[in-house]
Amino acid sequence: MTRQIPTDLQDYPFDLLVIGAGINGAGIARDAAMRGLKVLLLDKGDISAGTTQWATRLIHGGLRYLEYYEVHLVRESLAEREKLLQIAPHLVKPLRFVVPIYERSKRGPGLIRLGMIGYDTLSFDKSVPNHKMLSREEALERYPGLNPDGLLGAATYYDGQVEYAERIAVENAISAHEHGAIVLTYAEVERLLFEEGGDGSLPHVSGVEFEDRLGGGTYTARARVTVNVAGPWVDRVLSGAGSFGIDDAPEGESSDREQMIGGTKGSHIIVDPFPGAPRDALYVEARKDGRPYFIVPWNGRYLIGTTDFRYKDDLDYVSADDDEISYLIDETNAVIPQANLTPESVLFTYSGVRPLPFKPEGSESSITRSHVVYDHATGKSAAGGRLTVEGAGPRTEGLLSIVGGKLTTYRNLARQTVDVAYRKLGREAPPSRTDKVPLPGGAVQDFAAFAADFKVTSGLTDELAERLLKLYGARAPEVLELAGDEASLRLPLSPAPTVETGVIGAEILYAFRREMAQTLADALLRRTMVGLGPRVGLDVDEAAAGVAARYLGWSEERAEREVQDYRKYVERYRPRDFREKEPAGV
Ligand SMILES: Cc1cc2nc3c(=O)[nH]c(=O)nc-3n(C[C@H](O)[C@H](O)[C@H](O)COP(=O)(O)OP(=O)(O)OC[C@H]3O[C@@H](n4cnc5c(N)ncnc54)[C@H](O)[C@@H]3O)c2cc1C
Known part of the structure; x- marks a missing residue:
């Protein structure tokens, strides 16, 4: 295209x-x-x-908004969560959250329970289960990595996640x-x-x-x-x-x-699975300032965030500060002591600015x-x-x-x-149909049956077939069509392909021909999503540019320039590959 x-x-x-x-x-x-x-x-x-690309990627009612009596917003968000689960089943999935409650927590068991009941009531029409309160013993049995010191119990509930917003x-x-x-x-x-x-x-x-x-x-x-x-x-x-x-x-x-607009900055860190890591998402009150933040299983790794500060600097280049990184590491180690995260554990970071209404005073939250x-x-x-x-x-x-x-x-x-x-x-509006008509990748009657069939017929390994389904949903077969008889286009570009990193050559063609990508960064970071792998795509950027050179007519000079531009762009993620070259700090 x-x-x-x-x-x-x-x-x-x-x-x-x-x-x-x-x-x-x-x-x-x-x-x-x-x-x-x-x-x-x-x-x-x-x-x-x-x-949009800097969000925590939750499709959530916003439990914490109840503290500010934003009942209307919570109801709206919970109703939308349900609709997105229906219209984009390949992209939006239910995710279980656990809220540990400590003696020192600002929000005690009574308040959490009240919030949970409110959340369930406001999502009366949901397809995911209601919340559950867990005793201290039950919480530790299910989440053995949690810091037991002062733990009173926990609550679990469901929300949604869109790994690839x-x-x-x-x-x-x-x-x-x-x-x-x-x-x-x-x-x-x-x-x-x-x-x-x-x-x-x-x-x-x-x-x-x-x-x-x-x-x-x-x-x-x-x-x-x-x-x-x-x-x-x-x-x-x-x-x-x-x-x-x-x-x-x-x-x-x-x-x-x-x-x-009065933007506030939020940062995340991404780390490999660590000792004591929860199998569900953790919603934790930070010890330092009582702010809630998330530790979320995401893209084969863990996404931890976020911070929240008023921001007046460059909107086109937002990057996590050392202080934000330390804050997220310290808080994670406090709630999961075995984690022992250090700045070296951080694979990469990302940060964005929330477009909130201008409010110069008061807490950001x-x-x-x-x-x-x-x-x-x-x-x-x-x-x-x-x-x-x-x-x-x-x-x-x-x-x-x-x-x-x-x-x-x-x-x-x-x-x-x-x-x-x-x-x-001055015209009468026909009714909106976006609550019923699925997004292009969700446009199939029975997604589970379609996925099972694709796995059998695609000729790909299970992992690669799963990858295409996760990204492209019902359009996965179209990606393979672009490979035609060219076997190499069905092979992963990454030396160690997983569901998250196993981008195949045909996906690069698909990004440019069918999904409006214009640059290598578009293709890696916002179409094939391989740029969000542990090495932010630095392991596949040259191979991807090679596919574009061979099949899309890029000159050698363009392919090289695109790789250089890509590497410049991902500096803002502070990837480990680049940090190792930094003189000091994180
Ligand atoms: C740290 C963080 C975590 C978040 N987590 C969540 C979450 O978990 N769940 C959730 O629901 N929400 C979350 N959000 C909020 C959500 O991400 C944003 O509110 C949402 O993405 C805003 O989308 P938008 O389309 O309004 O703005 P944007 O995504 O910023 O889009 C605006 C677009 O306008 C373009 N533009 C700007 N100037 C021009 C111009 N002159 N000409 C043409 N184009 C222009 C920009 O290039 C940009 O693409 C989070 C936000 C942040 C920052």
Whole structure:
């Protein structure tokens, strides 16, 4: 699927222009295209290369939000969890969590039990089991690695996990495209275009000017409604309103008065399975500051996170600090003493910035995680949760901005946004179908039967067949079709293939030909997911570029450049391969 920008794009009569192809933008584009709108989806980088790829990857109700009485958000998230389990069974799976309760815990057994009952009540229509309270003995029997010192007992409950959040966004974008949307990655919006309102009415956003970051050149696209769903960059996109004299902030920034987003940074560490590691996900209260954090079995390893700090630095390069890494290591060793993690145990890290509503004071944990579909014409929320951004941003018609929004609630956020877009277009909205129509990889009646059949007929080892099913679901056979008679394309590129690392040559072709990958980093980190293996793909990057050179016509020079660019990009993960070369510190 070679990306081409139509030369007459400025003449296309788009109904909806979506800025940002994270989970929310991709979800909006899919819902809108499925309901018959003419949609353009733009991203300055790859699909899901913003906050979406930096999440803890839980599809969860958010037990801790109950502490802030965000009952509506918890109910919304739990209902969405159930829907995602149905529409993306290959990507979203139930996961059991355990909450150990200690004498020193801020949240004692009574409070935890109350929270669990609330969680079960709010997910009355769920397909996963209810919670269970465990005595100290039961907890230690089931989770022998837990620190017994002061342990009072534990609670277990179920939530969801999407190991490859990136792929949910990718599948939404693919589905949007299949329903007629134009999807352009590496298309950076530089300016919002305005038309005078006349007769004292508000100016109207009529489209955008964007730069093609691959081929160069500036393009114009017009639409009746524009949605700014640029995650932590929402304010930066709005600074393009400065050209209309609406915002008095310097170029590239917006003033505090106008600020909508107040991003907070969260970091994770990834380690190999360790002594005492729990077979379920641990949800633990940190000893240092009482914040809850997760130790999650993920991608054959353990994902531990996260931190939560207000963040004002470079949004395009976010990396874990030594302090954050030490915090996560210390807390894990405290709850599982045999773990004995050290900085050397860390395979890699990753960090992102949550696009939360601007709230300059108070604890980061207390900032709401619910979203707002903000209408710049009224200066108010047109849909979504609590109104925390009233009066922010420029006043104009034809423009919506999304503030907040979790992975978990993306589908509902998209539905609400498209409903609002239809209202703005003055047309009656057909009902959204995204709660029933599976994502492309989930589009099979009986997934278990399909998977069993694929394992028998694919001719792959069980491990590789399982890998393709886990990533591509119902589309796994399409990946193999691209191998044709070329046996080498069915072989893993990695010297030590596992479900997580055994990428085969055909997947590289699939990423570029069918899944809109444009660069090696897109293919490794956000399509084949092999970039999230223990060596962040440094063991397969050259082989993958070799496949592209042989079958996609890359020149030798391009293949080399792509590998160099990839290695530069993954520096932010602080992979062990690179840290060994660092002079000091972690
Ligand atoms: C540490 C951490 C842990 C989290 N864990 C969870 C979790 O476990 N579960 C959960 O439900 N949620 C979680 N979240 C929240 C969730 O990841 C985000 O809220 C969600 O991914 C936001 O998606 P988005 O599409 O709104 O933004 P993004 O994914 O940031 O997408 C915005 C897109 O806009 C693009 N863009 C920016 N500027 C421009 C421009 N000028 N032109 C064109 N495109 C532009 C960017 O390139 C980007 O791709 C977590 C977040 C963080 C940071």
